[in-house]
Amino acid sequence: MQEEIIISGFGGQGVLSMGKILAYGGIMEGKEVTWMPSYGPEQRGGTANVTVILSDKRITSPVLNAYDTAIVLNQPSLDRFMPLLKPGGTLIYDPASILTPPTRTDINTYSIPAMSEAANMQNAKVFNMLLLGGLIHVRPIVTVENVVQGLHKTLPERHHHLIPMNEQAIRHGMEIITQEHKAEVK
Amino acid sequence: MQTDNETLLLKGNEAIAHAAIRYGFDGFFGYPITPQSEILETLSLLRPWETTGMVVLQSESEVASINMIYAGGSSGKCVLTSSSSIGISLMQEVIPYMAICEIPGLIVSVQRGGPGLGTIQPSQSDYYQAVYGGGNGDYHVLVLAPSSVQESCDMVGLAKELMMKWRTPVMILSDGSIGQMMEKCVLPPYTPRRTDEEIRRECPWATNGLGLKGRKPNVSTSLELDQNLMEQRNHALQAKYMRIKQEEVRAEHYMTEDAELVIVAFGSAARVAMGTVDEMREHGHRIGLLRPITLWPFPDQDILTLASRVKQMVVVELNEGQMLRDVEWAARFRCPISFIGHCGGVTITPDEITHKVGALLSQG
Numbered sequence: 001m002q003e004e005i006i007i008s009g010f011g012g013q014g015v016l017s018m019g020k021i022l023a024y025g026g027i028m029e030g031k032e033v034t035w036m037p038s039y040g041p042e043q044r045g046g047t048a049n050v051t052v053i054l055s056d057k058r059i060t061s062p063v064l065n066a067y068d069t070a071i072v073l074n075q076p077s078l079d080r081f082m083p084l085l086k087p088g089g090t091l092i093y094d095p096a097s098i099l100t101p102p103t104r105t106d107i108n109t110y111s112i113p114a115m116s117e118a119a120n121m122q123n124a125k126v127f128n129m130l131l132l133g134g135l136i137h138v139r140p141i142v143t144v145e146n147v148v149q150g151l152h153k154t155l156p157e158r159h160h161h162l163i164p165m166n167e168q169a170i171r172h173g174m175e176i177i178t179q180e181h182k183a184e185v186k
Numbered sequence: 187m188q189t190d191n192e193t194l195l196l197k198g199n200e201a202i203a204h205a206a207i208r209y210g211f212d213g214f215f216g217y218p219i220t221p222q223s224e225i226l227e228t229l230s231l232l233r234p235w236e237t238t239g240m241v242v243l244q245s246e247s248e249v250a251s252i253n254m255i256y257a258g259g260s261s262g263k264c265v266l267t268s269s270s271s272i273g274i275s276l277m278q279e280v281i282p283y284m285a286i287c288e289i290p291g292l293i294v295s296v297q298r299g300g301p302g303l304g305t306i307q308p309s310q311s312d313y314y315q316a317v318y319g320g321g322n323g324d325y326h327v328l329v330l331a332p333s334s335v336q337e338s339c340d341m342v343g344l345a346k347e348l349m350m351k352w353r354t355p356v357m358i359l360s361d362g363s364i365g366q367m368m369e370k371c372v373l374p375p376y377t378p379r380r381t382d383e384e385i386r387r388e389c390p391w392a393t394n395g396l397g398l399k400g401r402k403p404n405v406s407t408s409l410e411l412d413q414n415l416m417e418q419r420n421h422a423l424q425a426k427y428m429r430i431k432q433e434e435v436r437a438e439h440y441m442t443e444d445a446e447l448v449i450v451a452f453g454s455a456a457r458v459a460m461g462t463v464d465e466m467r468e469h470g471h472r473i474g475l476l477r478p479i480t481l482w483p484f485p486d487q488d489i490l491t492l493a494s495r496v497k498q499m500v501v502v503e504l505n506e507g508q509m510l511r512d513v514e515w516a517a518r519f520r521c522p523i524s525f526i527g528h529c530g531g532v533t534i535t536p537d538e539i540t541h542k543v544g545a546l547l548s549q550g
Contacts, residue, residue: 020195020368023195023368024195027193027195027370032369032370033195033368033369033370034367034368034369035195035367035368035369036363036366036367036368037366037367039220039221039306039362039366059369060457060458060460060461060464060536061457061458061460061461061535061536062363062367062369062457063363063458063533063534063535064535064536065535065537065538066537153194153195154195
C-alpha cells in the first residue's frame with residue numbers, strides 16, 4: 001500500500017500541521033512516511049502545500065507529479081492539483097472557498113463544509129482537524145486512535161489539554177463529509 | 187536524560203541538530219539562512235547547554251562561524267557549523283587553514299539554487315564548491331551526501347568519527363529538500379562529550395593549553411615561509427589524502443548486479459532516481475542506481491567497474507552537470523554517458539527521469 005496525498009490551501013490554515021499529524025499517525029501504524037512542504041515564498045503569505053506519502057515500504061521520491069488524494073482549500077489549489085490526480089483518485093474540498101466546483105468525472109469527489117462548521121463550533125482552529133477527520137473517513141489509511149497518538153507527539157505538552165477537543169473535531173469531520181461524485185471507470 | 191534510541195518525525199535539518207547533541211558534540215556556531223535555519227532553531231529549542239553542556243551560539247556572520255569552528259577544533263573540541271550555499275561561500279577562506287593545520291570540524295551545507303543569492307529552493311549546484319572547494323591550495327574536504335532524514339542524522343556520527351580519525355574538515359552536503367522534508371528518524375542514544383582528560387589523551391596536538399607541564403607548547407599555523415618545508419607539509423597532506431581515498435570511499439549499489447543501464451546520482455536526486463529504477467524494473471528494464479555516499483573521496487573504482495560492464499550510464503543531478511565530470515573521468519570512456527538535470531532550484535520527479543531514461547533505452 002502506498003498513498004500519495006497533497007494538501008493545499010492558504011498559509012495559516014493549518015495545512016502543514018494537518019500533514020504532520022497525518023504523518024505521525026502513519027508512523028504510529030508502523031508505516032514509512034515522508035512530509036514535503038512548500039517552504040518558499042508561498043509559505044510567506046500565499047498558497048501553502050504539503051505532500052504526504054504513507055507506505056508499507058521504503059519511499060523513494062518525496063516529490064511527485066501525480067497523486068492519489070488531494071485536499072484543496074482554495075480555488076488556485078483546486079486548479080493546480082485536480083489535473084494531477086490519478087484516475088480513480090480522491091478530491092476533497094471545502095465549498096466555502098471554491099468558486100468553480102470540480103469537473104473531472106474519473107475521480108471521487110467529496111465536499112466538507114469545514115470552514116462553516118468550525119465557525120458554528122466557534123473555534124476556527126479545529127478547521128484542519130475537521131478536514132483530517134473527513135480524509136480518514138473516505139480514505140481509511142490511518143485510524144483515529146493513531147491520529148490522536150500523533151497529536152500527542154506533535155503538540156507541546158502545554159497544549160495537551162486541547163487534544164480531546166481536536167479528537168472530537170476529527171470524529172465530527174468524519175460525519176460531515178459527503179460524496180459529490182463517484183469516479184466513472186472507463 | 188534519555189539514554190536509548192528514540193523515533194521521531196523530523197526534518198533533515200532537525201535531525202542534524204538532535205544528532206549533534208546525541209553524538210556528543212561540544213559546540214555549534216552558526217548563522218541563520220534558508221533552507222537550513224532549523225538546525226540553529228532546533229538546537230536553541232533543545233537547550234543542550236543545560237544537559238550535555240554543548241555550546242550553541244548564533245554568530246555575527248558565517249565568517250565568524252567558520253573561524254569559531256577553526257578555533258574550537260584547534261583545541262581538540264568536536265564542533266560544527268551549518269549554512270547554505272552563499273553562506274558556505276563566505277566560509278571558504280578558512281577551510282584550507284583547517285585542512286593544512288589538520289583541524290577537525292564539521293560543516294553542514296544545505297544547498298539552495300545559485301549562483302549568488304539565487305533561490306531558496308533545493309539544488310545540488312554546490313557540488314564543485316564542496317568537492318573542489320573555493321579555498322586556496324592543494325586541499326580536500328571529506329564530503330558526505332545524505333539522501334534521507336535518517337542518513338542526515340547518522341552522518342553526523344560518521345562525520346565526527348572521520349574528522350577526528352583523519353584530523354580534517356568534513357562536510358555534510360545536504361540540500362533544501364532533504365533539509366525541509368520530514369521522515370521517520372531513529373535517533374541514537376546519547377554519547378557523553380569527552381572530558382578534558384580524554385581530549386588531552388586523544389588530541390596531543392591540540393592547542394588547548396592543557397597539561398603544558400612537561401611538554402613543549404603545540405603550534406598550529408598554516409604559514410610556512412620556507413618553501414621546501416611547505417612542500418614537505420603538502421606532501422604529508424597528500425599522503426593522508428591517499429590513505430583516505432583507499433579507506434573511506436562509500437557508495438550504495440541499488441540493483442546494479444544485472445543492470446544494462448546504470449543511473450549515477452547522489453543525495454536527493456538519487457532518491458528520486460531510485461523511484462525510476464523501481465518503476466522501470468516493474469516493466470522488465472534492467473536498470474540500476476549507483477549512489478555515491480562520499481563525494482570526496484569519489485567512488486572511482488565502482489564507476490569504472492560498472493562502466494566496463496554496462497551498455498550506458500546516466501548521471502542525474504540538480505545542477506548543470508557537476509558530478510558528471512567526475513563520472514566521465516572515472517568511466518574512462520568505457521560506455522556512453524548521458525545527463526539529466528535541472529538547476530536554479532527546480533526539482534526533478536521520477537516520471538521525468540523515467541521518460542528520459544526510457545527514450546535513451548529505446549535509442550539503444
